[in-house]
Amino acid sequence: MSAPVKSGSGGFETKILSNAQIAKDLFYTALITFPILVPIVAIRTQLDQGVLTWHSRFWLASCLALAVVIARGLMHFLVWNPRAAASLDVSASAKPTSAKRLSLSDRIGPYVSRGLLIFGLLLPIVAHLGHAIGIELPSFGELRLVDLATYILIYVMLGWGLNVVVGLAGLLDLGYVAFYAVGAYSYALLSTVYFPRWFGTGVVPFAFYITMPIAGLLAACWGVILGFPVLRLRGDYLAIVTLAFGEIIRLVLINWFSFTQGPQGINVPKLTFFGLKFKDEPGGFADFVSTHFFPLAYNRVQGYIFLYYVILAMALATYFITKKLRRLPIGRAWEALREDEIACRSLGINTTNTKLTAFAIGAMFGGFSGSFFAARQGFVSPESFVYIESALILAIVVLGGLGSQIGIVFSAVAIMGSFEIFREMDFMKAVLPTGTEPIQFRMLFVGLAMVLMMRFRPRGFVTKREPTVYLKEKKAISGDLVAEGHG
Amino acid sequence: MMRIWENNPELEVIHLTMRFGGLTAIGDLSFNIARKQITALIGPNGAGKTTVFNCITGFYKPTEGMLKLTHEDGKTFLLERMDDFMVNRVAHVARTFQNIRLFAGMTVVENLMVAQHNALMNASGFTIGALFGSKGYKRADAEAIENSKYWLDKVGLMNRADDPAGDLSYGAQRRLEIARAMCTKPRLLCLDEPAAGLNPRESDELNKLLLSIRDDHGVAIILIEHDMSVVMGISDHIVVLDYGRKIADGTPDEIKSDPAVIRAYLGVEDEDAPVEILKEAAAMHRAELREAGNTKTKPTKPVLTAKKPIAKKAVRK
Numbered sequence: 088m089s090a091p092v093k094s095g096s097g098g099f100e101t102k103i104l105s106n107a108q109i110a111k112d113l114f115y116t117a118l119i120t121f122p123i124l125v126p127i128v129a130i131r132t133q134l135d136q137g138v139l140t141w142h143s144r145f146w147l148a149s150c151l152a153l154a155v156v157i158a159r160g161l162m163h164f165l166v167w168n169p170r171a172a173a174s175l176d177v178s179a180s181a182k183p184t185s186a187k188r189l190s191l192s193d194r195i196g197p198y199v200s201r202g203l204l205i206f207g208l209l210l211p212i213v214a215h216l217g218h219a220i221g222i223e224l225p226s227f228g229e230l231r232l233v234d235l236a237t238y239i240l241i242y243v244m245l246g247w248g249l250n251v252v253v254g255l256a257g258l259l260d261l262g263y264v265a266f267y268a269v270g271a272y273s274y275a276l277l278s279t280v281y282f283p284r285w286f287g288t289g290v291v292p293f294a295f296y297i298t299m300p301i302a303g304l305l306a307a308c309w310g311v312i313l314g315f316p317v318l319r320l321r322g323d324y325l326a327i328v329t330l331a332f333g334e335i336i337r338l339v340l341i342n343w344f345s346f347t348q349g350p351q352g353i354n355v356p357k358l359t360f361f362g363l364k365f366k367d368e369p370g371g372f373a374d375f376v377s378t379h380f381f382p383l384a385y386n387r388v389q390g391y392i393f394l395y396y397v398i399l400a401m402a403l404a405t406y407f408i409t410k411k412l413r414r415l416p417i418g419r420a421w422e423a424l425r426e427d428e429i430a431c432r433s434l435g436i437n438t439t440n441t442k443l444t445a446f447a448i449g450a451m452f453g454g455f456s457g458s459f460f461a462a463r464q465g466f467v468s469p470e471s472f473v474y475i476e477s478a479l480i481l482a483i484v485v486l487g488g489l490g491s492q493i494g495i496v497f498s499a500v501a502i503m504g505s506f507e508i509f510r511e512m513d514f515m516k517a518v519l520p521t522g523t524e525p526i527q528f529r530m531l532f533v534g535l536a537m538v539l540m541m542r543f544r545p546r547g548f549v550t551k552r553e554p555t556v557y558l559k560e561k562k563a564i565s566g567d568l569v570a571e572g573h574g
Numbered sequence: 575m576m577r578i579w580e581n582n583p584e585l586e587v588i589h590l591t592m593r594f595g596g597l598t599a600i601g602d603l604s605f606n607i608a609r610k611q612i613t614a615l616i617g618p619n620g621a622g623k624t625t626v627f628n629c630i631t632g633f634y635k636p637t638e639g640m641l642k643l644t645h646e647d648g649k650t651f652l653l654e655r656m657d658d659f660m661v662n663r664v665a666h667v668a669r670t671f672q673n674i675r676l677f678a679g680m681t682v683v684e685n686l687m688v689a690q691h692n693a694l695m696n697a698s699g700f701t702i703g704a705l706f707g708s709k710g711y712k713r714a715d716a717e718a719i720e721n722s723k724y725w726l727d728k729v730g731l732m733n734r735a736d737d738p739a740g741d742l743s744y745g746a747q748r749r750l751e752i753a754r755a756m757c758t759k760p761r762l763l764c765l766d767e768p769a770a771g772l773n774p775r776e777s778d779e780l781n782k783l784l785l786s787i788r789d790d791h792g793v794a795i796i797l798i799e800h801d802m803s804v805v806m807g808i809s810d811h812i813v814v815l816d817y818g819r820k821i822a823d824g825t826p827d828e829i830k831s832d833p834a835v836i837r838a839y840l841g842v843e844d845e846d847a848p849v850e851i852l853k854e855a856a857a858m859h860r861a862e863l864r865e866a867g868n869t870k871t872k873p874t875k876p877v878l879t880a881k882k883p884i885a886k887k888a889v890r891k
């Protein structure tokens with residue numbers, strides 16, 4: 088491993104360094120950076136009542152030097168090291184033989200997903216610490232931040248679910264919210280009406296854990312039911328029928344009063360910690376922990392943090408299952424279907440079944456997130472399942488880059504996060520017509536952003552497709568070659 | 575004269591008729607495809623060759639007629655009654671397309687893996703087994719990769735295995751499409767103009783590949799082709815179509831001297847023959863010359879050289 092490798096971006100020669108060499112390099116980095124920072128940062132002059140004085144900020148200089156060293160270290164391990172990319176293997180096939188350089192985005196790609204994972208896992212802790220040491224997140228409380236993260240994660244999960252249908256199988260589905268509604272109402276009706284009737288009220292606190300799989304299965308059934316009539320449709324026709332399907336479900340929910348309580352909605356039990364309620368009462372979560380483990384005061388945040396971790400776990404399960412499915416025959420058939428349906432049929436692939444499985448699996452994830460949504464809100468009504476929700480989820484998938492899972496995280500954060508930011512932008516009032524709130528303009532701005540995005544980056548944030556198998560070397564495929572599907 | 579396709583054929587096309595509205599694209603067409611032989615289906619553009627393929631592979635339902643496929647073990651299939659994907663899955667007929675249909679956004683090896691979908695799907699226990707990492711699936715997956723490697727090697731695309739199929743040259747795409755069809759383990763392979771757009775060297779390689787598929791894999795091939803060097807060089811049996819009807823059926827030697835074929839191809843009776851026909855005639859002429867040069871033997875009476883009509887029309891133009 089001593090052959091010099093041509094650097095892809097810079098064009099200069101670098102060597103693959105041993106760890107000791109890297110350590111030495113980092114030591115020199117620190118040795119150079121710190122002295123430079125001393126005059127620039129560490130010594131600050133001050134005009135104090137006409138007298139020029141100075142005070143030292145060596146701690147800041149040290150922090151900055153440390154940051155530089157860490158950044159350089161990361162560059163060594165992630166960017167300048169061709170092994171970093173190679174270590175990530177896709178199939179059991181041969182090791183890469185050439186140390187040819189991948190582009191920057193390919194090399195840091197895997198670390199982006201790992202970084203996001205770690206960030207996701209630690210978010211409530213970071214927020215909690217931030218709150219404890221007094222860093223007020225700009226007008227977001229700790230609670231708001233965790234709640235917003237939960238909200239965004241629901242859309243990430245929905246995006247990953249819809250991605251199976253739209254991004255992988257290439258079938259345009261404008262009625263995805265229907266499955267979300269099926270999931271939410273499955274939970275609502277089972278936990279408030281049917282479980283108490285069948286099993287007694289004792290089961291209600293556990294309802295979510297029993298219902299969620301059922302909600303997913305029911306939604307999958309509806310996916311197949313929607314799938315059948317639209318199998319022969321393509322493009323615009325498919326889009327219109329799926330849109331109608333989404334509306335039909337909503338209208339049924341509104342009008343079938345005896346079953347769904349119509350527009351009044353249903354109050355449903357909130358998510359519990361495996362049966363323990365997040366309430367300040369004997370038998371609540373805090374009380375239980377205090378009596379059995381360690382003293383814990385009741386705090387509203389506990390419930391929010393638990394919700395956050397539940398949706399994080401559900402979203403991650405969605406992520407890993409779809410990621411795995413992509414590499415299995417079924418997932419390859421989805422993508423092949425998106426690329427060329429006729430060719431698929433000439434290869435003996437039953438495209439009907441392939442489409443139905445895509446609809447069913449996409450719908451199933453929608454159903455899971457729907458039941459979580461209901462358990463988080465404690466209330467469901469048809470209001471929550473309007474067309475704009477489908478459009479938003481679709482926008483998240485399209486903006487993320489069709490078929491890309493990581494892109495969806497970014498676009499969900501961008502779209503749902505920007506909605507929230509509009510709530511906070513009081514300064515906008517200066518430029519907006521009097522009597523209006525910035526929040527009223529969110530759709531306008533998000534729409535504008537989408538138009539610009541589609542103009543300058545029509546394939547979304549992530550424009551590369553990652554192959555599902557490789558023999559020698561994993562090369563990302565340019566989005567120009569990847570079909571968008573016929574639906 | 576031995577007519578190998580007459581007894582125990584792989585495929586019998588019986589009174590096949592295909593109408594599109596008022597247009598009869600194929601009219602009462604009957605011919606046989608011999609086992610483990612290369613049959614060429616030739617004819618001017620619009621003669622209905624691709625339509626015959628679409629009928630055989632289940633993409634069109636013929637208006638009339640029967641397509642009877644018999645496997646070596648005696649199993650018969652009436653292809654006109656089967657869904658297109660079942661024609662491949664159970665009757666083991668694979669095809670390529672005149673306008674190449676690869677999965678352009680997938681890599682070369684992915685294209686070949688998709689072709690082995692059915693075998694892999696069964697091994698994956700309808701995905702559930704594979705999701706939990708079943709051994710059977712891992713073995714099947716490894717086998718599929720080996721099989722893909724075999725065909726990549728065979729069509730000379732090993733070094734392009736991890737490139738997107740859409741990035742390949744035209745000739746490479748055509749070869750990949752053949753490899754992909756072969757990955758479905760067919761008994762009958764239908765190739766729609768595989769040599770279109772290939773240079774002479776690529777076209778020679780294609781000949782070798784097709785002969786190897788016939789001889790080493792025992793697969794029957796039907797070939798639609800305009801390049802007469804390919805057709806005359808490798809086919810065992812030629813069927814000629816014109817305006818949806820069969821005008822000749824025989825060995826290459828018979829076809830070369832068949833007056834009906836010459837008329838159809840050179841448009842002797844039709845003074846305003848389209849340019850394509852002239853080009854084809856020129857291609858045939860070149861093919862004959864090349865063949866004569868290669869074998870260093872005097873060509874048997876070059877009936878298809880078509881020197882005169884070309885010269886005449888060229889002058890007039």
Ligand SMILES: Nc1ncnc2c1ncn2[C@@H]1O[C@H](COP(=O)(O)OP(=O)(O)O)[C@@H](O)[C@H]1O
Binds near residue numbers: 597617620622624625
């Ligand atoms: N799907 C279709 N609908 C209507 N006409 C068709 C269709 N497919 C083929 N044809 C017609 O059938 C005739 C034969 O076409 P084709 O089989 O493609 O010819 P070839 O492959 O021999 O050049 C043409 O006149 C063509 O226009």
Ligand SMILES: [Mg+2]
Binds near residue numbers: 623624625672
């Ligand atoms: Mg044709």
